[in-house]
Amino acid sequence: MTASIASPERLRVGVIGFGWMGRVHARAYARLAQHYPTLAGAPELVAVADNASDDRLAAAAQAFGFRDVHADWRELVARDDIDVISVTGPNFIHRDVSVAVAEHGKHLWVEKPAGRNSAETRQIAAAVTAHGVQSAAGFNYRNAPAVERARQLIADGELGTIRQVRIRLLADYAAHPEGALTWRYQNEWSGSGVAGDLVSHGIDLARYVVGEVEQVFADTAIFIPTRPLPSGVATGHGSRGSGEHGPVENEDYLAVLLRFQDGARGVLESCRTAIGEQCNYGIEIHGDRGSLAWDFRRMGELQTSLGQGYENAFYRTEFVGVESGEFGHYQPAGAIAMSYDDLKVIEAGRLVRSILTGGPVGATIHDAVIAADLVDAMLESVETGTWTRTTG
Ligand SMILES: NC(=O)c1ccc[n+]([C@@H]2O[C@H](COP(=O)([O-])OP(=O)(O)OC[C@H]3O[C@@H](n4cnc5c(N)ncnc54)[C@H](O)[C@@H]3O)[C@@H](O)[C@H]2O)c1
Known part of the structure; x- marks a missing residue:
C-alpha cells in the first residue's frame, strides 16, 4: 500500500497513546496553522487511541476536539480517513504500531526511542521505505x-x-x-x-x-x-x-x-x-x-x-x-x-512539509536508526x- 494522499487539503490526524507526549503532539498539530498560516495541509484531529482505564479519551475528545476515540490502536490504524499518525505510547508499542502505520499507507511521527533497539528501529525504517510514507522522529532539541x-x-x-x-x-x-x-x-x-x-x-x-x-x-x-x-x-x-x-x-x-x-x-x-x-x-x-x-x-x-x-x-x-x-x-x-511545546510545533511543521514535498524535512526514522x-x-x-x- 502507498501513501493515501500526496497533497491534501487538510491532513487528517490520529494519535496513539494519550499521555504527556500524545497531548503535546495533539497541541502541535492544532497550533500549526496559527504559526505557519501559509503552509498547506493544516492538520485536523480525527481520532485518538489509548488503552488506559481512566477518562483520558473523553478528555481528548472534549478538550482537544478529536472526533473519535478508540481503546484499541488497531482500529485507528485501519481507518481510511486518516493520513498521518503519531505514535506516542510507551516504547514497547512503538515498533508494532509504527510498522502497521506504514503498512496502512499513513505517514508516521514516532517518539524517541523509535524502537526498543536498533533491530526494531530498522524494522520501522524498512516499513516506512517500503510503503513510501514520510516520517518524523521526536528529536525535538535539534529544532531549537x-x-x-x-x-x-x-x-x-x-x-x-x-x-x-x-x-x-x-x-x-x-x-x-x-x-x-x-x-x-x-x-x-x-x-x-x-x-x-x-x-x-x-x-x-x-x-x-x-x-x-x-x-x-x-x-x-x-x-x-x-x-x-x-x-x-x-x-x-x-x-x-x-x-x-x-x-x-x-x-x-x-x-x-x-x-x-x-x-x-x-x-x-x-x-x-x-x-x-x-x-x-x-x-x-x-x-x-x-x-x-x-x-x-x-x-x-x-x-x-x-x-x-x-x-x-x-x-x-x-x-x-x-x-x-x-x-x-x-x-x-x-x-x-519560546517553549518546549514550540519545538514540537516545529517538528509537526517539518513533517507536514515532508508530506507535501515527498522528501524528508527534519529528523526522520532514518535519524532514529x-x-x-x-x-x-x-x-x-x-x-x-x-x-x-x-x-x-
Ligand atoms: N521527545 C521528548 O522529549 C519526549 C519526552 C517524553 C517522552 N517521550 C517519549 O514518548 C513516549 C511516551 O512517553 P510519555 O511520557 O508521553 O508517556 P505516558 O506514560 O505519559 O503516556 C503513554 C500513554 O500511552 C498509553 N498506552 C499504553 N499502552 C498503550 C496501548 N497498547 N495502546 C494505546 N495506548 C497505550 C498510556 O495509557 C498513556 O496514556 C515514550 O516513548 C517516551 O520515550 C519523548
Whole structure:
C-alpha cells in the first residue's frame, strides 16, 4: 500500500497513546496553522487511541476536539480517513504500531526511542521505505533556533576545526528510591534505561550540530537496583509504588567517550537519578578558533566565544532571534522565550512539509536508526570493555 494522499487539503490526524507526549503532539498539530498560516495541509484531529482505564479519551475528545476515540490502536490504524499518525505510547508499542502505520499507507511521527533497539528501529525504517510514507522522529532539541544557529556557525567555519564536544543530559525523574517500577525500568518494555530515553536525544543533538560519531567507549551504572511495584495506573515519570520491590534492569547512568568521523573527541554523560537536576540538557563545543555552549533550560540563549585570541577569550550571551531557525514563527524578537511545546510545533511543521514535498524535512526514522545503532554500540561497549564502532 502507498501513501493515501500526496497533497491534501487538510491532513487528517490520529494519535496513539494519550499521555504527556500524545497531548503535546495533539497541541502541535492544532497550533500549526496559527504559526505557519501559509503552509498547506493544516492538520485536523480525527481520532485518538489509548488503552488506559481512566477518562483520558473523553478528555481528548472534549478538550482537544478529536472526533473519535478508540481503546484499541488497531482500529485507528485501519481507518481510511486518516493520513498521518503519531505514535506516542510507551516504547514497547512503538515498533508494532509504527510498522502497521506504514503498512496502512499513513505517514508516521514516532517518539524517541523509535524502537526498543536498533533491530526494531530498522524494522520501522524498512516499513516506512517500503510503503513510501514520510516520517518524523521526536528529536525535538535539534529544532531549537539556538541549536540551528550553533549548527550554522559551525558549518560556516566560525569555530574552526571542532576538537571537543561535551553533551550532558541530567535528570532527577528517577531519583526517588520509591519511584515505581514502571515499564521504563524493565528491558522487555523499554529496551534500555537512560540510553534510549535521554542519550538518544544527545546523540541526535551532537550529530545535527557537529557531525557523525563513529566509535564509542561507554560505562553504565544502576544506582537504585530495586523499586516498588506500581500501584494503579503508572503513567508519566512521577508514579509512586508501594510494598513489594522488583529489580531495575537498565542503566540509571551512562557515560561515553565519542570519536567523531571528522576527528573531534566527545564525552556524553546522562543520568536519571541526579538530585537537583531537572532537564539539565546541553552541549558545549570547542573548535580551534572559537567555542559555543547551549543549555536547554535557557533555550533562547547561545553562549559564544568567537573572533578573539587564543587565551583569555570570553563568552558572551546571544539572544537568538528571527534570523535563527524558525524563531520568527513564534516570537517577534530575541529574548522573548519560546517553549518546549514550540519545538514540537516545529517538528509537526517539518513533517507536514515532508508530506507535501515527498522528501524528508527534519529528523526522520532514518535519524532514529543512527541513534539506535549508537545506543546499541554503547551498550555493547559496556559488555566488551572496548571501543565499539557503529554498525551503520
Ligand atoms: N521527545 C521528548 O522529549 C519526549 C519526552 C517524553 C517522552 N517521550 C517519549 O514518548 C513516549 C511516551 O512517553 P510519555 O511520557 O508521553 O508517556 P505516558 O506514560 O505519559 O503516556 C503513554 C500513554 O500511552 C498509553 N498506552 C499504553 N499502552 C498503550 C496501548 N497498547 N495502546 C494505546 N495506548 C497505550 C498510556 O495509557 C498513556 O496514556 C515514550 O516513548 C517516551 O520515550 C519523548
